[in-house]
Amino acid sequence: MSAINERRERERAHRHQLIITTARELAEAEGWEAVTTRRLAERVEYSQPVLYSHFNGKDAIVSAVAIDGFSELAAHLRRARQAAPEPGQALRAVCRAYLEFATERPALYQAMFVLPTDLKFASAETPPPLRAAFGEFVSCFRLDNERRELFAEVTWSALHGMAVLSDSGRIPPDGQEERLDFLVTQIADSPAG
Amino acid sequence: MSAINERRERERAHRHQLIITTARELAEAEGWEAVTTRRLAERVEYSQPVLYSHFNGKDAIVSAVAIDGFSELAAHLRRARQAAPEPGQALRAVCRAYLEFATERPALYQAMFVLPTDLKFASAETPPPLRAAFGEFVSCFRLDNERRELFAEVTWSALHGMAVLSDSGRIPPDGQEERLDFLVTQIADSPAG
């Protein structure tokens, strides 16, 4: 109603975002296991209950960070795809960008793809940024390819596996480049790649 | 030294295994978040501190479950590979068996590949069962292929991605079969597959 309420809403929205970015910073600096509601509250200079007046719980905060991450990922992939010299190089560029994103922001990546979240994937309520990111993979394949989505899913799965297995030390972190090269070659060398 | 001590050691080893299998059962029945040291202690009918006389902590228990899982996975993959009608079908059979394993024992799979563990991968102290499981993938490729390990790593990464993204609902659980088919086709259609 009044201008006062508008100001309050602005402040509230501002604080909402502050919580998200602070959680993300804390996670990127010390890992998600260091992100406790107490420490987070202290950093934003409010008491614990205010976190719960903005989010349903800790998982919801992680989800909010994840959504921000999806937007960034989508933009990152899109930039890479459009900067590719020729269409045939788009897939390679996008895949490389994906791995880059995962290795440079491991905590953010975890929030998006590893930690338990409330997010709905591949359904009606899927957040648009998430759809956009997935769409970048789909766009790497020719329009007349009836199985573009399938191609994209497998590509994404492979990249995710590489990212997460490498991050947790289950495959050697070096050699990502060779694996990437091999993957792209195999996927692209298909009837309708 | 005496027979009494031997009996004690036997009992201790027996209890050690009891803890592991109980933890696994509990995880498979209700998920790992339901596996607390208290509940686990109650189930094995001992107090909490005995768990810590066998393991360094909860993570070590998870790791122990994971190692058992690696043995089973290795055996499962080996069986599938050897049952393949012809060598050209080995890769497909092993990949299918891998996904089968992951979907039928999700909690065990999580202990092995998702949850934080103390395990060392791809190093000198890598547990033999783990090497064996990975070796089954390598064995699917021809001996004269200099990049067998690379092939195996990418194959494994892709399968892991499919398994974990599907399990967490990030890609639709149906269509695994088509994805598997596509993946195997692309990987196998290579100069030295």
Place this chain on the structure above:
DNA sequence: ACCACATCCTAGCAACGCTAGACATCCTGT
């Protein structure tokens, strides 16, 4: 029979996610 040792449990610590209820603060209507 007695001592010494190993084994096991009770009890408790600090930290976790989360919430009820008191307190203060500010807007609103008369």
Place this chain on the structure above:
DNA sequence: ACAGGATGTCTAGCGTTGCTAGGATGTGGT
């Protein structure tokens, strides 16, 4: 201008977590 009510925030605490110190109990060896 001032009381009343709504809004917002904090203190304090609940139940649970992983983990551990220290005492009780019972067994084995001399």
